[in-house]
Amino acid sequence: MPDLLISSPANPRLKSLTALRRRRTREELGRTLVEGFEELSLALDAGVLPESVYYCPELMLDAPSQLAVVERARADGVETVQVSRVAFEKAAYREGPDGFLAVVPALVRRCADLEVGPRALTVLCEGVEKPGNLGAMLRTADAAGAEAVIAADPVTDWGNPNLVRSSKGTVFSVPVASDPTGEALRWLDEQGIALVATTPDTDLDYTDVDYTGPVAIAVGAEKYGLTEQVLRHAAYRVRIPMVGRANSLNVATSAAIVIYEAVRQRRRSSQHH
Known part of the structure; x- marks a missing residue:
């Protein structure tokens, strides 16, 4: 199944990502965001199964090798979404994003x-x-x-x-x-x-x-x-x-x-x- 492709910064899916910056939204939905290649790789290594992975090859430091993380998530049945640079920079919450953003289950543990x-x-x-x-x-x-x-x-x-x-x-x-x-x-x-x-x-x-x-x-x-x-x-x-x-x-x-x-x-x- 081919990836979804988002090119517009006004895409409603991107608005749902930026909403997860708010604690109340995270708690209501039971989800949070992971941004960054290293962070996503470590989360996957720890057994976290994302709900979706958004990626932008234009922003990656080493796209040929780093795209393996996207393939890995896709192989686990995770939805993967390619995003244009202008749209990704709208959704990213840090300056100088490296092209990786994922929605994962919230960490709720007593x-x-x-x-x-x-x-x-x-x-x-x-x-x-x-x-x-x-x-x-x-x-x-x-x-x-x-x-x-x-x-x-x-x-x-x-x-x-x-x-x-x-x-x-x-x-x-x-x-x-x-x-x-x-x-x-x-x-x-x-x-x-x-x-x-x-x-x-x-x-x-x-x-x-x-x-x-x-x-x-x-x-x-x-x-x-x-x-x-x-x-x-x-x-x-x-x-x-x-x-x-x-x-x-x-x-x-x-x-x-x-x-x-x-x-x-x-x-x-x-x-x-």
Whole structure:
């Protein structure tokens, strides 16, 4: 069956794509957008089956090889739609699009749906507002081999196109969940996962904690940090020493520093056993 071809920027199908930039529409339809060759490739590798793939060979960096992703999706029964450059640029949500845009099922998962191992390394993000920060933390979690990332009392949704983009598609490779803070803390207790809360209001350095067992590293909202509810629940409250004039690190940077301390300890522990 030949692909559909869209040449007009006024095509109603493109309007339905731009509507998915809104969270309310994503939640109502249970769908979200993935833009970019790398992001779509990773989503497919993670077992995501798109509803449709829109592509524009004129915008591709290496059309002969990158079109294999379109063939792959088509072979799985996915609808593929070729789009003219002017029409694709109308539908794309980022500057300098590379010719790939897909509609995929929304990521809706609660903590109860997660499955983790006996020495799980997890990340708890409470009230983090900026999609770019959540995306950056997902990339770190993916690189570090974290088993789950939980958004507690989330301000944004995992299907936010800017989050998908900033995560480079790792939102599909790392198990993610959203829940109210109380539910997330309850789930951690049920799994026997110790909570390590990052805060400047402590004398315990982040390097002075044992991360080799099941542990969740918690970071809070960009402006206010973690709530008292999480801080009270924590087995440890840790700080990252800072001597500069700024009073805090970016939340994604803070998470990365502590996550990789956990990775360092775990590697050393495994080498000694």
